[in-house]
Every structure is written in C-alpha cells, then in structure tokens.
Amino acid sequence: VTTARLETFSDGVFAIAATLLILNVNVTGAPLGKALVHGWPSYVAYAVSFLTIGIMWVNHHGVFSQIDKVDRTFLMINVVFLMLVAFVPFPTKLVAEHIHRPGLEAAALTYGFTLTLTALAYNALWFYAARGGRLLRADADPKTVTGISRSILPGPLIYLTATLFAFGWPTLSIVLFAVIAVFYMAESALFGRRVVNATDTVRH
Amino acid sequence: VTTARLETFSDGVFAIAATLLILNVNVTGAPLGKALVHGWPSYVAYAVSFLTIGIMWVNHHGVFSQIDKVDRTFLMINVVFLMLVAFVPFPTKLVAEHIHRPGLEAAALTYGFTLTLTALAYNALWFYAARGGRLLRADADPKTVTGISRSILPGPLIYLTATLFAFGWPTLSIVLFAVIAVFYMAESALFGRRVVNATDTVRH
C-alpha cells in the first residue's frame, strides 16, 4: 500500500485531463450536419490526445508495478510530470482550432513541445526510481526493469523529432503525433497479449 | 489487487464524464421562471446521459467482478472504450440544443452513433476477456459469464436500431434512448434484488 495514494492522485489527474478534452470539442455554424462534418479536426484531436494520455497512464501504471516505496523527491518529480500531463488539453485545443488556418505551425510546436517535455519528465521519474534500484521492489525482475528503461528512453527524441517537422511542415508533424499514438496502441494490442498476473501487470 | 488501478482510472473517467454533463445545462432569456421551463430539454438530456453513463459503469463493474488479470491489449481496449464514454457530453449538448429546432436529425445521429460505438467497444472489452476464459478468474461461474455475454451482445444492435430511426424521426429516436435507459434501470431495480456478497457483486 505504500504507493497507493500516489497512484489515486495520479489516476485522478490522468482521468480528468483526458476527460476535460471533451470541452474543446465544439462545432459552430449551420446547418448542423455540415458543421459536424467540418468539425472533424476537433474529434481527431480529441482522440489523439485521449489515446496519448491513455498510453501515458498505462506506462505510469507499468512504472508503479516495479516500485514499492517513494521519497519526497519522487513525489515532486511526479507532481511536475502530472502538471505537464494536465497541460495537454490546451495545445490540443490550439491544434484543433488551427487546422487549415494560419497559426498551425505555432499550434503544432506547442503541442509537440508539451509532449516532449512530458516524455522527459517521465524519463526523470523512471530513472530516478530505477537508478541503483533506489525505489524498486526487492523482487523487481531485472529483465522487466531493463525493458521499461528501453521503452521509455527514446520517447523524448521521438516526440522532439515529430515536433521539429512543425517548422515548415506542421500538418506532417500533427500526422506523426497521431501515428505515434496509433502505432503504440497497435503494437501493444498485437504483441502485448501475454497474460500477466497480479504482481507483474503490464510488464512488457 | 490486480485490476485495482485500472478500475480507479476507469471510475474516474466515468465519474467525470457524468459530472461534466452539468456544464451543458444552461438557460437563457428572461424572466428566469419562464426560461427555466423552456430549458427542459437540457435537464432531460442531462438525466438520460447521466443514467446511461451510470448504467455503463454498473456493467463495467460487472465485467471486472469476473476477471482478475489484465494484459496490455485489454488495457488498450479499455482506453478506447473510455474515450467513447468521455465523448458522450458532446452529443448530449447537441441534442439538448436542437430540440424543436433544425439540426435535430444530425444531433440524434451523433448521439446514437456514439452510444452504438460505445456498446461495440464494450463488447470488444468483454469478449476479449472472456474468450477461452483468457482473463477470467479461475473460479468464475460459467452461468454468470454466459449471463453477462447475453446481456452485452444485443447492446450495439439495440442502439443502432434506435439511431437509424433518427433518419426521418429524430424525436422518436431520442425518446427511444431515454426509454432504453429507464427500462434498463427499472428492470435492474425490479429483478436485481438478490443480495450478493463481496465476490459476486452485481452478477445478474
């Protein structure tokens, strides 16, 4: 139960950040049928950000399956990480509102840098816990720990690369964010079927 | 405790999606008394969507009473399912705003297709877990499992049927969504009184 309350608070922020995205889904104009068709960017932005936050939650879950204690430094890194997760609805709205309009470059950059910083904070969270086994469970499986490290490490670089395309090709940049989310979901769905039990839930 | 955190996150999304519905309840115009009477569609839409999300939560609860492990595929299906649940406030607002106005057909279709997709995702969630007993508890009762399968399977067809009436009879379609919610509540209240204990909560 050491980390129980930390997980409740974190799950709350993940759940709220994801659910608040719906407040950005809006259509204007008439007739409604036509407005709904023209509103597609806001649905796509909703889906991509919801799935991205959902994936972050799954990964956060994976980190916590390997640790069984926390210290105040870890708590503070987690607060900063959650602050970035909870920021995602803002750049999501910017992107949805600027598809096919001037300003898409700035919107995509804001979205991309938010995700890049979030991935960096997630690396800080994991490597602070894993460095020298600081916060790991005594019985943490070294292969699982290495697997998590390997899957987390490239995150900031992947998001930074997709972000940098926004200088000049903002639409490509946004497509890449969607592709990253869908690819990650599909990869997990296809290769993650090994049934796991209570103590190693969501190991890779 | 295997599925505990998944349930916390899911409960958070259900609770927030249901509670955010209140942000769509609004009245305008003066005097206030008259405006409040004219605002009835927004209260009815609030109630129908809140009850519908509440029923989904009860059913989700029922699924989790039968499983005791998860894998990454299941986590991802659950994220997609929650993404659809959290989308419900948007078409709810559309329906409430277009009662007795042009655009009701498009609003009812958006509402109906959202619920149909949600019911489909719920089927995917359950049958992925239940197929071959993949994620079921070792001691899951076959009759209960079959009972859940039977109650889940017709959901998409029922919602699709109510949705298709919206082509031409959008008001009828909306009345059907309300009837489905109220019928389900009443059926549970009348026939679901068998007292259940900790391990088989909300079995049928």
Added chain:
Amino acid sequence: VTTARLETFSDGVFAIAATLLILNVNVTGAPLGKALVHGWPSYVAYAVSFLTIGIMWVNHHGVFSQIDKVDRTFLMINVVFLMLVAFVPFPTKLVAEHIHRPGLEAAALTYGFTLTLTALAYNALWFYAARGGRLLRADADPKTVTGISRSILPGPLIYLTATLFAFGWPTLSIVLFAVIAVFYMAESALFGRRVVNATDTVRH
C-alpha cells in the same frame, strides 16, 4: 472490499461536483477591487454548496460504514442520487447570478427542489439498504442504524420547508439553506468529537 468500487465512483462524483462549483465563481466589471466586492454572492453560493455537498459526502460515508454488500437495485438508486448531487452546480449558479435581481424566486426554488429531491433519494438509498437489514453488515450496531435513520429522515422536510419560503421570501429561503449547512457543520464539530475506530468511522 464489496462496496469499494461503488465508493470510488461515488467519491469521484462528489469531489467533481464540489470542485466544478468554482467554474461558477466569476466577477465582471472594473476596477477589479470593486468588482470583487460586488461578487460576494458567488463566493457565498460556492461555500454553501461546497459545504452542502461535503456534508452529503460525510453522510454517504456513514451509510457505507454500515453496509457490506450491494445489489443492482441499490446501485441504481445510488446512480439516481449521484445524478442529483451532480446537478447542484446548476441551481447554485442561478442563485449566485440572481441575488438582488429579478428571478431570485425561481432560482431559489430550483436550488431548494434540487436539495429536497437529493434528500429524498438519500432516504431511498438508506432505507432500501436498512429495511429488514437487507444490505447491513452482520455486526451493524442497532443503535447506530437507528441513529442514522433518525438523522436522515427529516432531511427532505427540512429542505422542503426552506424551499417553500422562496414563494414570496426568496432571500430568507437562501439564508435558510446556508444556515442548515453551517448548523450541521457546527453541530458535528461540537458534538461529534468521540474518537471512532476503523469499523465505525463517522457513526453518530
């Protein structure tokens, strides 16, 4: 653990309904200092409704300390109860916006009937669980059960009485809602100091 997930979902709705009240706190006009002073009704309305929802949460907590099983009927009554709790931010906004303005009567009536219905649903929830000991713990203390029944029963009548004053004296009615909340808080703080342990938390 029987009722754990039901409590998580309910706590989520209580917490969100209470926290969303802040979205109704707004001031307009300039200079800001003067606007903040004129904005007092929205702070008072925020406080009264937050405390009222907080008290409902404390009481809901008290009910769950006496039961250890649920059935589908109880789940459905709880969903209806939460639907009314989550509705509170709407009439709160109406009251805050109509202090010293026409329409206060309609606003106070909406607020009062919402609280009266909530108190009724809370009675239904408790007496459904307690009737014949249906969902009570085997070791529930009869004196505690009787104490809860006695404290819950007058709720609808108290709120209805305060509501009916709104026909003609809406300001008095609103003052009464505040007095009820403050009185209940103070009574608990002064007379509820008996230290309780894990199994009988928040007994009277």
Added chain:
Amino acid sequence: VTTARLETFSDGVFAIAATLLILNVNVTGAPLGKALVHGWPSYVAYAVSFLTIGIMWVNHHGVFSQIDKVDRTFLMINVVFLMLVAFVPFPTKLVAEHIHRPGLEAAALTYGFTLTLTALAYNALWFYAARGGRLLRADADPKTVTGISRSILPGPLIYLTATLFAFGWPTLSIVLFAVIAVFYMAESALFGRRVVNATDTVRH
C-alpha cells in the same frame, strides 16, 4: 482502512482543482505565435498554482501517514480545507489576467488571502488531529510528529507576509508566491531523498 475513503475524496478534490487550472490557460489575438508569447502569465500562473496544490497534496498525504482514525469534527475541518483548495483556480485566473494591467493588486491580494486561509485550515486540520495524540496512530513517531508541526506552523505567516507585499508591490508579491513553491519543491528534492517504507511515506 479507516481513513481510506477520506483520502480518496480528498485526492479527488486535489486532482480536480489542479487539473481545472488548465481551463484558465487561454490566448487570444493573432498571429498565434505572437499571442502564445504574450500568454506567458497564464502558463506561469498555471505552473505556480499546480505546484502549490501538488505541495499541499504531498503535505496532506504526510498528515494522513500519521493518523489512523477520524471523527466528524476532523471530517468537517477537512471539508473546509478542501473548499479552500478548490477555490484556488479562481484567484489564479485573476492573477493571470491582470499581469501588467490595473487590478493586479486586488488579484494578488485575493490569491494571497486564499493561500493564507488554506494554510490556516491546514494548521487546524493537523493540530486538531495531533493535539494530545487525539487521532494519531498508536505507533506514531514523536520526532516525525514534531517535524510535521514545525513545518506546518509557519505556513500562514509566510503566505500572509507575501500577501501583504501586494499592497503597493503586487508583482513582488506574486514573485514571492512562485518562489515559495519552487523553493519548497527544490528543498524537498534535495533534502528529501531518504528512502522511506510503507508506513512512514513522506515523513520529513
């Protein structure tokens, strides 16, 4: 499990209050790139308030690690404390909207008094629980208890001092609120690394 549900409800309010802050982050004007640069006060206000609420959550967590029972008075103090925490998004918006504009003094005062009152309520919560060991665990470590008392006691004075600077130097006052949050985070991160186990999580 005594305090479990109280913590769930509290964590919900903390998580929602922090996450709702994003609704105050907004930019207007064109081109978007320039508007995003001019929007810096809303990002800084978001970060400072998110971190401040996160720190309050960490501290609240610390209090609950030392107690294992509650009474109704404690529940009521906690509701009042959460009412103040959930109020933070309102003055945060005021400050963000009035940087470099008339009204900053009133905004900074509102922000500061909210935090001062929150710190006072937090003192009431802790000292009500700790006075004479009323709600403390039988095995609470006296040094830890004294440590928490010492770290909580100066909170209201620190916030009140920063608040009073707003009479005449509102910008300085706001900078002080940010410095308090960052200092507290850094102090914890640098000096809080001692690994703690399940029963004394987040002790100092």
